[in-house]
Amino acid sequence: MTEQTCPVILAYALVLVGTGASHRMAGTMDAIILQILNGLDKGAAYALIALGLTLIFGTLGVVNFAHGALFMIGAFCAVALQALFNASTVTLDPTKLDFLGNPAKVETPYLVSWFGPEMGASIIDWSVPLAILFAFPIMVIFGFVLERGLIKHFYKRPHADQILVTFGLAIVLQEIVKYFFGANPIPTSAPDVFRGSLDFGVWLGFEANAIIYPYWRLVYFAFAALLIASVFGFLQFTTFGMVVRAGMADRETVGLLGIDIDKRFTLIFGLAAAVAGLAGVMYTPILSPNYHMGMDFLVLSFVVVVVGGMGSLPGAVLAGFLLGILQSFASMNEVKSLIPGIDQIIIYLVAIIILLSRPRGLMGRKGVMEE
Numbered sequence: 001m002t003e004q005t006c007p008v009i010l011a012y013a014l015v016l017v018g019t020g021a022s023h024r025m026a027g028t029m030d031a032i033i034l035q036i037l038n039g040l041d042k043g044a045a046y047a048l049i050a051l052g053l054t055l056i057f058g059t060l061g062v063v064n065f066a067h068g069a070l071f072m073i074g075a076f077c078a079v080a081l082q083a084l085f086n087a088s089t090v091t092l093d094p095t096k097l098d099f100l101g102n103p104a105k106v107e108t109p110y111l112v113s114w115f116g117p118e119m120g121a122s123i124i125d126w127s128v129p130l131a132i133l134f135a136f137p138i139m140v141i142f143g144f145v146l147e148r149g150l151i152k153h154f155y156k157r158p159h160a161d162q163i164l165v166t167f168g169l170a171i172v173l174q175e176i177v178k179y180f181f182g183a184n185p186i187p188t189s190a191p192d193v194f195r196g197s198l199d200f201g202v203w204l205g206f207e208a209n210a211i212i213y214p215y216w217r218l219v220y221f222a223f224a225a226l227l228i229a230s231v232f233g234f235l236q237f238t239t240f241g242m243v244v245r246a247g248m249a250d251r252e253t254v255g256l257l258g259i260d261i262d263k264r265f266t267l268i269f270g271l272a273a274a275v276a277g278l279a280g281v282m283y284t285p286i287l288s289p290n291y292h293m294g295m296d297f298l299v300l301s302f303v304v305v306v307v308g309g310m311g312s313l314p315g316a317v318l319a320g321f322l323l324g325i326l327q328s329f330a331s332m333n334e335v336k337s338l339i340p341g342i343d344q345i346i347i348y349l350v351a352i353i354i355l356l357s358r359p360r361g362l363m364g365r366k367g368v369m370e371e
Helices: 005-060 067-085 110-115 117-125 127-149 159-181 215-237 239-249 251-256 261-283 293-308 313-330 333-338 342-357
Strands: 088-097 103-109 197-199 212-214
Touching: 005 067, 005 215, 005 239, 005 261, 005 293, 005 313, 067 117, 067 127, 067 159, 067 261, 067 293, 088 110, 103 110, 110 117, 117 127, 127 261, 159 293, 197 215, 212 215, 215 239, 215 261, 215 313, 239 251, 239 261, 251 261, 293 313, 293 342, 313 333, 313 342, 333 342
Parallel strands: none
Antiparallel strands: 088 103, 197 212
């Protein structure tokens, strides 16, 4: 080896080291962005459920442990509509024979018979988005009946009584769903156009296939953002919403002005039920609906509400996305190898830390549940 070749070799080695470091850095950025995306769709579900919970607590002062069941009912509205769209009639096709030589039985969905092969198949394919139109009136009516038939009798009762009766109702509802739909998860497909994945990394300037993310999860996040914005816009910019916000701040004074605030709060209960139901409808392609999914989300959503601050709508949304992203990072194999089981407890650890430093939560109001 000559003296002239040594600097060349040294420079080449430095280039290799630099290239390896840049690749490692790029890989780290890929992983971080992917976990943020995973956390956003999970956080969107937490935020929507927590938003409904906070609406009910902020207006009626009721701790509604049946709210997770509303999320589940919304999901099974999508399941029911999918089954309805796939209802078929059986005919014999003499041009096709079974293994015994008899005319084969052909199942043809009624929608295909009524609207033709292309239109009928398209309606069936879009059953989940169309379930929004199906679920919204059902959830509003269900919320109205629930509030008028049960919840109103517990307005002045202790929060412990409210928790017990609504938790019992949630168990009853999930057992009813289990009876009619079974105990196994029911796969529910997104429309064909959203079943693929997006090469998200190319948009951000990374290498091809660096960040592959399912289309439907992006659709869910966009839907959640639109729904959250609609709720805030309704409360902020409509006369009805302004009266509701005033009633949340001072119910007695609004009542003295001759406004039937109780009727408006009942409608808000129906709106909160619809928000939870629609969140469940759109989540079905991500998580196959099962009868206990409401309970799975309920506990985490209550933690979100407490961390965000009881009665604070912005706090519920902020905490939902924050805890969803943290849970996503905690589920990485690199993190779980260092701290086994951290993905199961990270939300509760963060809740403890936040509540120790901010007892009212991130954006909690003074006097809420501090009797």
